[in-house]
Structures are given as C-alpha cells and as structure tokens.
Amino acid sequence: MITPKEHFHGSDLEKIEAVYGIKKEDITSFSANVNPLGISPKLRTSLTEQIDAITGYPDREYTSLRSSIANYIKADKKHVLVGNGSTELISILVQLTAPKKAMIISPTYSEYEREISLAGGSCSYYALTESSLFQLDTKAFLKELTEEFDLLVICNPNNPTSSYISSQDLDKIFTICETKGILCMVDETYVEFAEDMEMITAIPLIEKHKNVVVLRGISKFFAAPGLRLGYAVCSDENLIHAVNARKNPWTINTLAAIAGEIMFSDTEYIMATKELMRTERNRICKQLSDCSNVKVYPPAANFVLVKILKEGITAANLFDAAIRKGLMIRDCSTFPGLDDTYFRFCFMSPEKNTELLELLFEFIREL
Template sequence: MKTTNPFHGSDLEKIEEIYHIPKEEIVCFGANVNPLGFPKQVSDAISRKLSSLLERYPDREYRSLREAIGNYCGLSNEYILVGNGSTELLSLLIESRSIRHALQIGPSYSEYERELSLSGCSYSEYYLDQDTLFHPDIHDIIQAIKRENADFLILCNPNNPTASSFSTEELRVLLAACRKEGTFVMVDETYAEFSQAYALAMPLIPYFDNLMVIRGVSKFFAAPGLRLGYGACSNVEFLSYLRKVQNPWSVNSVAAFAGEVLFSDSSFIQKTKALISSERDRMIQRLSEIPELTVYPSDANFILVKINDPAHSAFSLFDCLIRQKLMIRDCTSFPGLRGEFFRFCIMLPDDNDRLLDAIIRFFH
C-alpha cells in the first residue's frame, strides 16, 4: 500500500480492487451525495413514462424543464441554460469566454483547473486562508483580481473541500467590483441547496450580467447518473451564443422529464435540509471534542477536518476506516491545504454514528 490516498471520493471500484471489500458493503462518505437517495416520487413517475420518454426526442428548447428550473430558482426561464451535467456547462462557459487570464479561488474542485488548461488560457489560484477558517476576504480577493488582471473568476460556493461560503452580500460586493474591472464570474453552486439562504448567488442573477451560476442534480437530488445540470445568467445575448454552440439534445428525455418533477418535490427538499442541518451540527459538536482535531465550520453537506497530531495522518485514518467499510476522503492531495486533512459527507444518523465512533476510537 502507498502512504497517500489515490482514491477519488466515489472511486469504489478501485477500493474493491485494492482492499478486496465488495463495493456494495462500503458506506461512502466521500461522494457528498444526499443520503436519502433519489426521490421515490420521481422514480415512480419516470417508471410510468419510461417507454414514451425513450421513444421521442427531447424538446430541443427544453421549455418545460427550463420553466421548472426557473420556478425553483425564482428566475425567468429565459435566463436558464440546461446541459449534460454541470461539467458540460463549465466546459462550455470556459470555451466561450475567450479568457485572457483566470483566477480560481482554492483549494477547490480539480475540474476547474483541467478545463482552464484545456482551453489554453493562463490562470492562477488564490488560496483561502485556513488560519481564518477559510472564510473569504472579499477585499483581498478584489485586490488579487486587479493584481492578476483577471478577466474571469471561478469560485465554488459553498466551497469544496473547505465547506466555507461567501454570503450573498459579500458576493454582491465582489460582483460589483468585478463588473467594474471587466471580470466575468462563474459561481459553482453544486452544494448551495445544502447551505443557508444567505449564501446564494442565484438571487443576484437579474442584477449582474457578468455572472453565471452553475448547478447540478448529482449531490442534492442524489442523481449523478442522470447527468443533468443547469446554469443561470441574465446576459441573454451571451446565453444565446452558448445555446448556438452547444450540442443539440445534450440532455436526454429521461433526465429532462426527471428534472421537471424533481424541482417541485417540496417534501423531499425540506426533508433533506432538515436532516443535513441537524446531523451537521451534531457531528461537528462531537468531533470538536477530540483534541487532536480541528473541525471547520460547514455550510455544505460535508465537513472538513484537520489532524493536528503528527503521530497520525489522513491516510492512516482512511486506511483504518475503510477496513471497517467506512470510506472518507483523504484531502491531502488538494493544493492549498497545509497539513493532514480529511473530509466526509453527512449520511443517515446510524451511519454517522458508526463513523463518529470509529474516528473516536482511532484517536484514543
């Protein structure tokens, strides 16, 4: 075995190959997916219409889907663009902006760097300070934008893996400054629905035409296999261009119909928010009682923790837990994190108890 973790948060096949543990028996705390699973109401609705959905092309304009998303986000459907997962929209956006120099707020999701590299543009990173609990310093970021002469800014809010977030008012200040500097801002809100309402960029869409917010259904609605993403932007001229260069029918009929139902399932949405909020508070409180750990505040459905005891590493904890069929994420591979970090998402209470007990035993 190596002494560093080569695994992605959901790479169960590699775990099965190396540890010889059937992947079906592993409780995956590394993928950040809603533990309630895909909503049964939506699954039943798809089953009833599956044949008819597969027998026809989706609406090329995705009118009903965009209307459902617009209602969910409180926006006009003319501001909505749908795609084959948020990854397609991220790629489409970066390719379409003719970026001179991009600034990425990190540590964060590696796909941003990959897409920027593929586009051939120059880019740099601004790392959040762990000594201030990764809370963003808006005015320092604005100075970095000016210093780097960046015409494109990428931030994940809440951020992965730090679980920290910009408030809506902080984003308003940042966007105003970026507009003045001629900087376009992409906000990845993959985890926004797990956060509080005060940490959203979506309500700012009508007021800033230098902003695009991207979301997907993989995490909150536990549907990574659907590959359904959506973006919002009030720059209708730019959106029109994106639709022109986007491949037609990039969202299949099943995903389009599922989205129409998903965004109106208020019972599932409220149940998820209540579960994540209560379990997040409980787990942070229990882990904070372990002196060897620093537990960071979280606005997402996952928690970032630093190991302060040099006798232990994130990989040794990972290795100990996976042998108990509990999979966390060793975060030491994230650039910008100094020290030994691990991250885990919030699952159902019984699974969370298993993880907490196992971590406590490891350090005592």
Template sequence: MKEAFHGSDLEKIEEIYGIPAKEIISFSANVSPLGVSGKYLEGIGERLHCVERYPDRGYRALRKALGGYCRAEAGHIIVGGGSSELIGAVIKHKKAPRALIVAPAYAEYERNVLIAGGSADLFYLKEGNDFEFDMEALCDRVAEGYDILMICNPVNPTSTAVSADRMGRLLEICDRLDTVCAVDETYIDFADDIYDVSPLTAQYRSLFVIRSMSKFFCAPGLRLGYGITSNEKLLSEIEENKDPWSVSSLSNEAAILMLSDREYIKKVKTYMSGERERVCKMLDDLSSSGISYIKPRANFVLVHLPEKGPSSRALFELAVRQRMMIRDCSDFKGLDDTYIRFCFMDRKDDDRLLSLIKETYS
C-alpha cells in the first residue's frame, strides 16, 4: 500500500526515505518561506517568564490585537490552538451535525463531522469550470437544509476563491435556515482583499470565519488560530466546549508581537504576490508539454499533469529524492493522480522545482 503524506510530514519522509527532515524543502505545508517576524524575535526574549502564569482566560490583549489586524470587533473573536481546534469546535458544537462540504476540501472537515457522529455531503467544484464556485448551485444545495456548511476560501487544494460580494444570497439562506456557514480563511492573508468575507460577519449571524497564524506568519508551531462571528450564542456554545487555556502564554505573547509588525506583513504580501505571478509565467511556458494549472489566489497552485506522463505519485517520488516535498493530490476527493499542489517558496527553490517538472514532462 502506498503511504499517504500530509503537507507537514517531513519526519515521516525522513523515516521512509532516509533523507534528513531539515534538508527537505516543504512545498506542501503551504507555509510562507520568509521566516518569522523580526519584531517577534526581538521582543520574545524578555517575555519568556510569561509561562510562569496562566494566560488571561479571556485573551483580551490578543483578541484586541487580532481585531486590529483583521478589522473585526474584539468581542466577535475567539482564539484556539490553530485553526484546527476551531474547525473541530464549530463542527462539533452540534451533536451529529448534517454537514455540506465544498470539495475538493481539506480532509479535516469531513473527519470532524464523522467524529461528531454526523453525516457529510460533498458539493463539488467542477474541473470543467476550473474549480470556480457555482454560487447558484451551491445556494440551491444549501436550501435543502444543513446544520453546517464548510467552505475553504481560498480553497485548499485548488487555490480558487469566491469574492465577498458573491456571498450575499448564500448567507441570507444560511441566516434563514439557521445553517452555520463556516468559512476557513487560513490562506486569506495571501489573497486579494476582495476574497475576505470576514467583514460580512457584522451583517450575517450565520457566518463563522476561521483564520490562522500558521501559514502567513510562518508560525505553524505556535498553534494559534481564531474565529470571527457576531453570533453571540454560537460564540458562547463554542467557548463552553473548548479547553479554557488552549493558547499558551508564550503563543499569546508571540502572536501579539507578530501582529504588530506592519512592515513584515507588507513584505510577505508583496513577496508572495510577485512570486505567484513569476511561477505562473514559468508554468505558462510549460503548456506545450501538456502541463496546465488553475489560476491561484493563495500561496500555492494546483497543477494538472499530462495524462500520459508520470503520475502525481511518481513526480512526488522524483521530487523527494531531490529533497523537495510536493503534495500528491490523488487522495483528495474530486481530484486524481494527474494533480499536484505546491506552495511558493524561495525563488531559487521554486526554479529548481519548475526545472524538475520541465525535465520530467518534456
């Protein structure tokens, strides 16, 4: 049986392929290559004693900093151990939820629905439509009646996105039917502002936006995510079911420092949009080899390989042996072994990966 790898499984790669984890460039974890913020590195040293105390149970300072960053009211924000904890918490806040998941999707959504004893229907973004959102069809499906709708925006793994101005009718239906519309914005910081639906939380009580410090701030080890909603009932139900101090004092302090680093935030945004454009141009040059891609909105791209050449798994193997880990997308429902996903890293690393793809399919 072939092994399945999550985007962050570098230690598993080390175990199986004998390549030291620290030598592998992870094109599959979708984490910014620019490292952590300078303000965090400068400031964290003098805050190390914070672990001697419990964090503020209400995380007041952190929620205020997050609210300032994403222009939301601090009172509408809940924090958790990565967006993972909040995905689990919102799905499980209702027993045996009936869920509709926009697919292809991050596998954790369905896993959490099943853990909660619920049932998951999938609404597929179609390959023939370049995995764009068909909002009319989605609205019709949601009108059938669900407890929760899970959308990833931008979508992992397709990197497509729906703009906030197209969400109105869907959210009206969700408000009317009491369906929680959970939008996972883990990758939103890399995308244009038009895709950010979080400002709509003030208007629609069904909307619960989930965000993360892991990817954009290059801090997956911090384990810090947050949710935004104006629905006080939902907020307190989730709060009641969560562990009280799931964000450590150190993560609390670190995140406040990172969020205050405006220059760093600008630098990451500028780098990533430039690199996205540069890599897309290089992919355009591979079109004569039968390689195509879905126009990316986030910091990663879904690439379609020629049907006749090596499969996604074969390319994964070739890349690993050159110390590059890409995502073989054959295990995503709605995709197959002609799809890979990779995130934009350092320019020279991206050049190396693109050369390998070129050599393999020319």
C-alpha cells in the first residue's frame, strides 16, 4: 500500500514495479504528459534508412536541423539554438546569466529552482490562486516585477495547472521586464497541444524583445523523450553566441538531429495530435464538470488539474486505486500551493480516458 509520503513522477515506472508488483509494460501513464499517438509515423518509417549517418560526426552548427525548426516555428534560423533536451539549455542559460534573484510563477516545474540554486541564486514565487482558477492576474503581477529580480521564469501553458498567459499579456510583461533589466525565460513545452497556440506562444514576440528566451522540446508533443532534443529561440545574438560557446560540441547525436528534421515536417501527425487533444479535452472536461465531487480547472495543455471535493478522499487514495488498475495519475500534493486533494492527468486514447474517468467516478461514489 502506498504511504502518503510516497510520490511518483511520470518516469518512475520501475519504482512502481517494485512497490506494486505491476509490470511497467502494463501501466498506462497519465502522469508523463506524452502524446498518446506515439512517435511520428513518418519518423518510424524513415529513420532506419538513415542509420549509416552515425558513421560520421554531426554538423557542429546543426544547420539543417535549425532550418527545419525555424520553418516549423516560423522564426529566423539565426535565432534558433539546439541542445540535448530543453533541460540542457535551461541549465546553460542559468549558468551563463547567473541570476541573483529569480521570480517564478508557481506552482510549477521544480527543475527551474534547482538550476537557479545550483548557480548560487535564490527564488521568489508568485502564486497562482485557486480562487482565480490558477489564471494569472497580469495587472497585479506587473506590480511585483521590481529591479531586485534579474530573471523571470514562466511555464506557458503551466505545469501542473494547465493554465496559460496570453501572448498579449506576455508582451506587457516582457516590456516591463525590459525596462528593469530582467531576462525572461519562457518554457513552452506544452504550447503545441493548445487549441489556440497562436494566442499563447511568445515566439512572435522575440523580435521585439531581446530579453526573452523561449524554450521547447520534443519529449511531450512528439513523444520522443529518449531522443533528448530541445531548442530555444532568442533574438539576442550575444546571448546565443555565449550559449553556443558554453555548450559541449555535438551534444545532439546524429540520429536525433535527423529525427528532429523528420518530425517537424510531419504535418499529418501534427494535425492529428491537435485534433485528438481538442476533442478529448472538451469531452473529458465536460464529464468532469458534471460531477459534483470534483472541480476541474480549464486546461490549455494536454493535461488537466482536478480537485477532489468529497471529504475523506485524497489524491493519494485515488492514485492507489488507479495504479492497481494499471492507470497512473499524478498526485499533485508535492507542488507548492497545492494540497492532497489535487491530482493531474493527461489525455490519452479515448478508450483509456474513458477507463480512467469510470474508475474515478466509481471510486468517489463508493467511499
């Protein structure tokens, strides 16, 4: 039986095997937030034909890969940086800029604070509140951006709340930060899942604001976390040069670079993913909203944050019930500002989504 202090990340399938005796192959992870369609069909059929590429070193500049990314995101190639996952780029950016004090909008991904702390900096948090459905009050937030901060970190859409800041409001935030000498780091890991991505993404704003770095990767939307490919977009050429000078050469292997080029051009797969997310997000949220024992917060990404309203039931209880059926959700009580009534799950196949919803509703009724 899981204890209240045990929590599992979406990649902790081996730990779950040990605790529950369930083979990891039999677990559907609603916690990992990975595209349920799996890898791009175009990639699956094409990558093996490129196997001989590993006999040579990758292009140090990753020219072809950066061109593919630039075409995909509609940006200038010279503004595109690539790295061994967005995690490497976050780490290098923090090391280079060495922020003394960072502002982080929370609750959110814990890796930001870890990197800032390792670089000798400290963090302050601006808390999104349940009363505002975890949506940012931009006007109030702008008043908190003082000269004491030299870095602002935004996850947009945010994990775990699945809320977002519009690009219109981001423009206001970036402008204020620019006047105060604050670098803005925007993690857009989940933005491609959003139905109105063009209303959220900060990439069109980088030409206007040199103090902005936008980060993305292929782990979630393209279901390829094992390839370790991430990229950043920034119009500050001095910062780009400094990051490239700091990186080790060839941090992206040849096959990962080729895979990126293939994935970014698979428009059929991209559109199929967006349509699946749109229909399942709407269907699931409608069913959750009809249940009086839970509260659902409007999601922009491929996952949803839910609060249990029935007294005596915790997210740990629900996790335990679900994992015994081979369904893994995320207990969100470890996120600052969230208690043991919050859980998160991503949208999988319609069949698996229905299976999870049925278990959730049955569990809440039975206890």
